[in-house]
Amino acid sequence: MTNAIKTDTLISSVGHAMADGRWVDVLATLAPNVVAHIPAAGDLYGVDELAGFLLEIGNKTDDGEQLELLDTLVGNDFAACYFRVTATRDGRAPLDNRTVHLVRMENDKIAEIWFHNFDGIAVAEFWA
Numbered sequence: 805m806t807n808a809i810k811t812d813t814l815i816s817s818v819g820h821a822m823a824d825g826r827w828v829d830v831l832a833t834l835a836p837n838v839v840a841h842i843p844a845a846g847d848l849y850g851v852d853e854l855a856g857f858l859l860e861i862g863n864k865t866d867d868g869e870q871l872e873l874l875d876t877l878v879g880n881d882f883a884a885c886y887f888r889v890t891a892t893r894d895g896r897a898p899l900d901n902r903t904v905h906l907v908r909m910e911n912d913k914i915a916e917i918w919f920h921n922f923d924g925i926a927v928a929e930f931w932a
Contacts, residue, residue: 810912811878811879811880811881811883811909812876812878812883814833814883814909814912814914815876815878815883815884815885815907816876817829817833818830818833818885818914819873819876819885819887820873822871822873822885822887823871823872823873823887825868827855827858831851831854831855833913833914834851834854834913834914835910835911835913835914835915836850836851837849837850837915838850838851838854838913838914838915838916838917839915839916839917840854840857840916840917840918840919841916841917841918841919842857842919843919843921843924843927843928844927844928844931845857861931864893864931865891865892865893866891866892866893866894867891867892868891869889869890869891869899870889870890870891871887871888871889872887872888872889872890873885873886873887874886874887874888874902881908881909881910882906882907882908882909883906883907883909884904884905884906884907885904885905885907886902886903886904887902887903887904887905888900888901888902889901889902889903891930893930896929896930897926897929897930899926899927899930900926901921901922901923901926901927902921902922902923903919903920903921903922903927904919904920905917905918905919905920906918906920
């Protein structure tokens with residue numbers, strides 16, 4: 805199996821797990837020293853720090869973020885999941901944002917993640 809095919813299978817699985825809220829499955833695909841680059845939050849280092857961030861944002865919303873996987877893009881060492889992310893939060897305008905999660909693969913694990921929001925201002929206002 806080529807690297808691109810393995811990456812395609814993994815990214816598709818991760819995207820669907822995120823959309824289904826299966827965060828344990830998502831975290832299992834991460835390298836222990838994963839680095840996530842998140843606008844306004846900064847860089848997060850390691851699985852535990854990223855898991856804590858995900859728990860924190862889930863707790864800030866009325867019923868968590870809802871992710872709809874729109875598409876995936878896969879290369880040999882990089883891949884991306886394209887999502888529509890919605891959420892509600894008391895006292896804030898509802899979040900409805902498209903985002904790309906670009907990942908760098910290393911040894912069949914996700915080693916680095918960059919979050920790219922379509923509407924960074926609306927996202928920042930929602931989480932402020």
